[in-house]
Amino acid sequence: MRRTFLGGVHMNEHKNTAKSPIETITPPEYVAIPMQQHIGAPCKPLVNIGDTVLIGQKIGDNPTALSCPIHSSISGTVERMEKRLTTNGSFVEYIVIKNDYKGAVSSELAPHTILLGDTSSEKIIQKVREAGVVGMGGASFPTYAKIQSAIGKASVIIINCAECEPYLTINHRLMLEHPEEIINGTKILMRAAKIKKAIIAIEDNKLDAAEKIADNITDHSLIDVEVFKTKYPQGDERQLIYALSGIELKQGQLPADVGFVIFNAESCAVIYNAFTTGMPLVSKLITVDGECMKSPKNLSVPIGISFKDIIDFCGGLTHNCDRIITGGPMMGVAQWDLNSVAIKATGAILALPALTETEPHCIRCGRCVRACQMHLLPALLAQYASINDFDMCKELNIMSCVECGCCTYICPGKVPIVQHIRNAKQELRARQALKK
């Protein structure tokens, strides 16, 4: 029996681009690079309007706080800086760079020439920070800080290649095309976090990739591949740990508290490239798909490129396109504007048709209860949340909800359960803040 967890849903996978090799997009005329692409303090710009910048040149940093440097993804001139509204409702400073199409690379970048075995953990962590690496599964926690927090606590690294969201195939392609980048990046992370064991976690709908990775591993006692049953949300870190070890993370606990630390496949590849070529995180791998995208592709795009440029490169949208989603269809965020840009956390751009509108109604079928990975009662939560009975929501452990979307996906009555739950959680958080 393949490793798996309780709850979750089997869904139509829509892995349409699984056979599309990663292409590099034509460089855009402009990129707009936000100064906050990570959890933590925003970066302060290190360049001024009119400055010439090169690929890989650091253009933003904030050395005093938990932050992560940001680099230019093209060569050109800084045309302007402006505040823009992001999808989470905050204003962030953007540096807009006009491309000079010279593709000049910063001269400060140099490969790491010392043997890995002779490089100290501190040195690697410093290098990972300078490369601007953040978690690319969506949360964007700075990777260097994650390594630091894992030292001495975690004993196993999990490389998350589950890629359980429908449509997304970019990690699958990365594993097939550059298995050595993932494996060598894992080795660097093991050295940095002083951990002797790593597990590469892959769902069983990507057995070709699992085989490819396994073939490239030289010592299976150090790094090994684990195959999991294909079920959403296997890629959730709680469920990865549960499926591997049977340990359930308590609310508020981090993976490191139970001996695990989890990194994303692409982070490994970026770290490896930063060591071999010196190039920091300036381009992002994304899947561009959805029923309304004319020619779906897997792409490597410069950070800061607008969605419009990416969509144009993919043949544009069909006329029935209703929403543009960044990220997977289950937990991604709908964009209101094609001027949105690809950032470090962008894993996919999906163009989706409209959902059929029906009057939402709960028939108490209990499918959401069976699908809930946190073993909550989503149907009741949605009901209590919709009548503003937040105390009852709290009693039913609403704060444990991770908003994976299974309940809403599976609901035959088409109740927007997660939306109700989000409202209630927000209200409860606000009350908590008032108490303090």
Place this chain on the structure above:
Amino acid sequence: MNLLKVSSSPHIRQRDTTRSIMTDVVIALCPALFWSIYVFGWRSLTLTILAVGSAVGFEYLFQYITKRTITAGDMSAVVTGMLIAFNMPVTAPLWLPVIGSAFAIIIVKQLFGGIGKNIVNPALAARVFLLSWSNIMMAFVQPMTSISPISVTVSSETIDVISTATPLATLKTGMLDQSLLLEKFYGFIPGCIGEISVLMLLLGFIYLLIRKVITPHITMSFILTLAGFTFLYGYLTGNASPFEYMLHHLLSGGLFLGAIFMATDYTTSPFSPSGKIIFGIGCGLLTALIRIFGGYPEGVSFAILIMNSFIWYLDKWTRPRVFGGNPEKAEKKG
């Protein structure tokens, strides 16, 4: 600026709808309907069509008059209508299913807020309501009796002549007819339109399980509890063959119709697997108690209706353990 539509995630939905689920239930009920047409003639189809038509019609009318969103097309009223017809004898006058549907849809379902809000199963409540016409509801006939499919009433003379006791009523007197067991299983006995053939109902059950419309918890715990209780009762009261006594109880009356199609009704059954099992055990025990000690030969309907009223508590008592443990409790300990 090119403005797009925004919405809360998840951005995709699976295909199943209330309508598709209800359609599956209708399909699962069809074998029993076909069988009843074979055994009792076309009048069973007439009664079913009338019940279904009026159930959908009353739902539409109610929603139209009260200016609500019309959901009469979601097939749930079709299921209710079919179950109402299945619970009456083929000799019922043609106005009976219409009254049953009116009661089920308007009073039990819509007045409580429509689909998903009713506190008891509408079809069962209607059946119990119709039992006030007890002479009509108990006028069973032998299989293959020819009855007009369209005459409004079946003349009482005919009924009196052919009226016969159901096996369950015989069972209450303590007599067992051994040759009947197999006939009971495939359904060649007097009884309500939809309840006679255990075989046909089981076909529907298997279909519902395959289509994942229901889980087996309620049905199995209901049937197994009744089996255990009647076997024990037969054994303790010195019945010559407690096993056969048990089989007669299982194959008689509306047990399979109730356990497969009524007790598993989403709206009136608990969420969690353990809740469902307790619910089924409760139904089984009450059925056995009513059948053996009550004044009425059949207990399935009353048992389910009584258990329906416990759902809120069952849901509360059987709340699943949150992944990682209950955070509130952990806080208190810490």
